[in-house]
Amino acid sequence: MPHTQVTEQLKASLQTAYRQAIDADTRLDELKKAGHVKFDTIFTKDEGFTTASNRFQPYVQELAAEMEAMTQNTETMTQALEGYVRKLGLLLQTMQAFKSNAK
Template identity: 80%
Template sequence: MPHTQVIEQLKASLQTAYRQAIDADARLDELKKAGHVKFDTIFSASEGFTTKSNRFTPYVHELAAEMEGFIQEPESMAKGLESYIPKLGLLLQTMQAFQSNSK
C-alpha cells in the first residue's frame, strides 16, 4: 500500500477517534460532576503514550502529532507505525468499552 493510502486510512481512523473522544469526554464530564471520576490518567506510560490526561481528546492530539511526523518524514513511517498502530487501537478499544459500560 503506498504511503498516501496508509496516511488516508490513518486520517480516517483518527477522525473516528476524535469524534468518539468528544463524546467520551462529555460523558466523563457528566460522571465527574456526579463525583464518579477518580483517576488521573486514562493510559499509563507503559502503554506508549506520553500524554497524561483524564480525558481522551489529548491522546487523540498526541496521535495526530505523530501522524503529522509521518507526513513530514515519510521515511520514518515504517518504524513509527510499529508504535502508532497499537496506540490507536488501544485508544479506540478503550473508548468503545467506556461508551458501552457508561450507558
C-alpha cells in the same frame, strides 16, 4: 500498500477517534459532576503515550501530532507505524469499552 493509502486510512481512523473522544469526554464530565471520576490518567506510560490526562481528547491530539510528524518524514514512517497503530487501536478500543460500560 503505498504510504498515501495508509496515511489516508489512518487519518480517517483518527477522525473517528476525535469524534468519539468528544462524546466520551462529555460523558466523563457528567460522571465527574456526579462524583464518579476518581482517576488521574486514562493510559499509563507503559502503553506508549506521553500524554497524561483523564480525558480522551489530549491523547487524540498526541496521535494527530505523531501523524503529522510521520507524514513529514516518510523514511522513518514504516518504523513509526507499528507503535502508532498500536496506540490508535488501544485508544479506539478503550473508548468503545467506556461507551459500552457507561450506558
